[in-house]
Amino acid sequence: MLNDISSTIDLFQQLYSESARAIYFAPGRVNLIGEHIDYNGGKVLPAAISLGIYALISPRQDRKLVLNSLNVPGTVEFNLENEIVYDKKNLWANYPLGVAAALRQANLPLEGANILFQSNLPHGSGLSSSAAIEVLTWFMLQSEFGSSVDEREKIALQCQKVENEFIGVHCGIMDQFAIAMGKKDSAILLDTSTLEHEYIPLELNNYCLVILNTNKKRTLADSKYNERREQCEIALSLLSKKTGIQNLCEATVSQIEKYISEPVIRKRALHASTENQRVLDTCAALRSHDFIAFGNLLNESHRSLKENYEVSGHELDSIVDAAVKSPGCLGARMIGAGFGGCGLSLVEKQYLDDFSRNVKKLYAESTEYKAGLYPCTISDGVHKSTLV
Ligand code: ADP
Ligand code: MG
Numbered sequence: 314m315l316n317d318i319s320s321t322i323d324l325f326q327q328l329y330s331e332s333a334r335a336i337y338f339a340p341g342r343v344n345l346i347g348e349h350i351d352y353n354g355g356k357v358l359p360a361a362i363s364l365g366i367y368a369l370i371s372p373r374q375d376r377k378l379v380l381n382s383l384n385v386p387g388t389v390e391f392n393l394e395n396e397i398v399y400d401k402k403n404l405w406a407n408y409p410l411g412v413a414a415a416l417r418q419a420n421l422p423l424e425g426a427n428i429l430f431q432s433n434l435p436h437g438s439g440l441s442s443s444a445a446i447e448v449l450t451w452f453m454l455q456s457e458f459g460s461s462v463d464e465r466e467k468i469a470l471q472c473q474k475v476e477n478e479f480i481g482v483h484c485g486i487m488d489q490f491a492i493a494m495g496k497k498d499s500a501i502l503l504d505t506s507t508l509e510h511e512y513i514p515l516e517l518n519n520y521c522l523v524i525l526n527t528n529k530k531r532t533l534a535d536s537k538y539n540e541r542r543e544q545c546e547i548a549l550s551l552l553s554k555k556t557g558i559q560n561l562c563e564a565t566v567s568q569i570e571k572y573i574s575e576p577v578i579r580k581r582a583l584h585a586s587t588e589n590q591r592v593l594d595t596c597a598a599l600r601s602h603d604f605i606a607f608g609n610l611l612n613e614s615h616r617s618l619k620e621n622y623e624v625s626g627h628e629l630d631s632i633v634d635a636a637v638k639s640p641g642c643l644g645a646r647m648i649g650a651g652f653g654g655c656g657l658s659l660v661e662k663q664y665l666d667d668f669s670r671n672v673k674k675l676y677a678e679s680t681e682y683k684a685g686l687y688p689c690t691i692s693d694g695v696h697k698s699t700l701v
Contacts, residue, residue: 318367321383321431325369328381329427333369335457336698339449340365341440342491343524343657343689344648345515346614347592349622351485351505353545354560355589358502358596359487360515361495362522362689366432366445367698368453373425378413380406382430393423399479408443411479412450415471422458435685438526439649443480444488447472452493452695465694466508469493495694502596513596515691520604521665525636525645525656525672526685527628534650537624541581548573548582562589584621588614608643608659615646615656624651628680632656635675635684640664660688 318336325333340361347357373379376393382405389406391397397414399407409428416423430449434442451472455462463471469489476482476489485505494501499512548569549561555572558564564586573579591610598606615633619625625633629647633656636645641664648657660668669686676684 318431321367321369321429324383325371325427325429328429329371329379331371331427333429334371335369335453337368337370337449337453337456337695338365338698339368339445339452339492339695340495340692341434341442341445342488342495343440343522344487344491345500345657346595346610346646347588348614348618348646348648349541349624349651350562350585350588350592351487352542353549353562353585353589354506355562355585356502356504356592357487358500358513358592359491359495360500360691361491361694362440362524363692364434364440364524364687364689365692366430366434366442366449368449369429369431370453370457371427372457373427375425377425378410379427380409380430381428382432384430384432384436393425399481405446407480408446408475409450411475412447412472413454414479415475416451416454419471421455422460423454424458426454426457428453435526435687437530438524439531439654440524441488441492443476443482444472444484444492447475448489448492448695456697465493466490468695491694493694495692497693498691500599500691502592513599515599516602517690518602519662520643521660521662521688521690523636523658523660523665523668524685524687524689525632525658526687527632527653527655527676527680528682528685529626529628529653529680531650531653533626533652534624534654537652538650541622541624544578544581545585548578548585551578552582561585580621580623584617587617587621591617604643604659611644611646611657611659612637618647618651622651626652628653628682629656631679632672632676632684633658635672635679636660636668638675639671640667642668 472489503510636658641661643659645658
């Protein structure tokens, strides 16, 4: 929760000369484990986190959307009498405007409104601030102006479509799904191809998750992502000829070792197979509250992403290495596409201060960047806040 939400309420009043009618919140998300396997038929384990975006709203008498964000300068005013299309000059406001366009396309009511966003979620670091602002805008506009709110799964799918088609980013469903469907103290075991899902209890008690921001941009991520996808397709075609499997994550280690001789393709397949198993093992560990096992699985996941999938890099390795060497850490791994962005660590709460100090020091010694640390808990998905 933002400490200064009361000052945001005051700022809304100053900006729009009236009080906010309601406040909504959408969390960011973290994928606990199951990295780079969503496109290989594997399962993922995301959770909504306590860092996220607030939005304050009041209806207007005219047909304008007037959008402000305390995180980005400049007001964007849009007249709803006009067609809503992507426009570079609208900058960040393309996200809420893309949602408005999708609401209109779905024949849902859309009225003029004053909106103010405020976030404590770092942008562009892999915590999915883009999906958070989309899901937040959809849920808020539909709650304020619609007769009833759509099923959350439907909101997730609609917002993924906004990101794919209006914004032009070809993301999967995981981010919007976790943000719409998240549950406090639960992770979501999600099959991204069928949307079949199950809530796995995640009561952190004496532990906490700490996001580790390398502050290095994910420069190589796009080109390497495409290359990895192609390599996995080659691995699957080699295996399916011999074994008939249709899903790379279902291949066993012995099948991979027997049927794939090319060393790079073999390593990619080994990551997919073992990472999928780690997702299942993590669910078992969480069900039995075995945080030591969860920490070890994070470490193994990082090793596989680094050595077999080769999507880490100096900064991610340095921050993960700094974390595992610091007091109270049970395990850590890189998260997201790789080559920069964030890591995730599991830390005993009582050591949090020492842990943070040590990670910052070690990371500064081995890279030119400053580490950003964000302790978080597991939160509910998008919701109306009770603050006003
Ligand atoms: P990620 O989703 O990993 O955080 P993206 O590049 O996909 O990174 O999305 C980040 C973009 O989303 C920002 O550059 C900005 O345009 C928009 N955004 C996210 N949060 C906010 C906010 N609180 N206020 C304004 N724009 C935001
Ligand atoms: Mg994004």
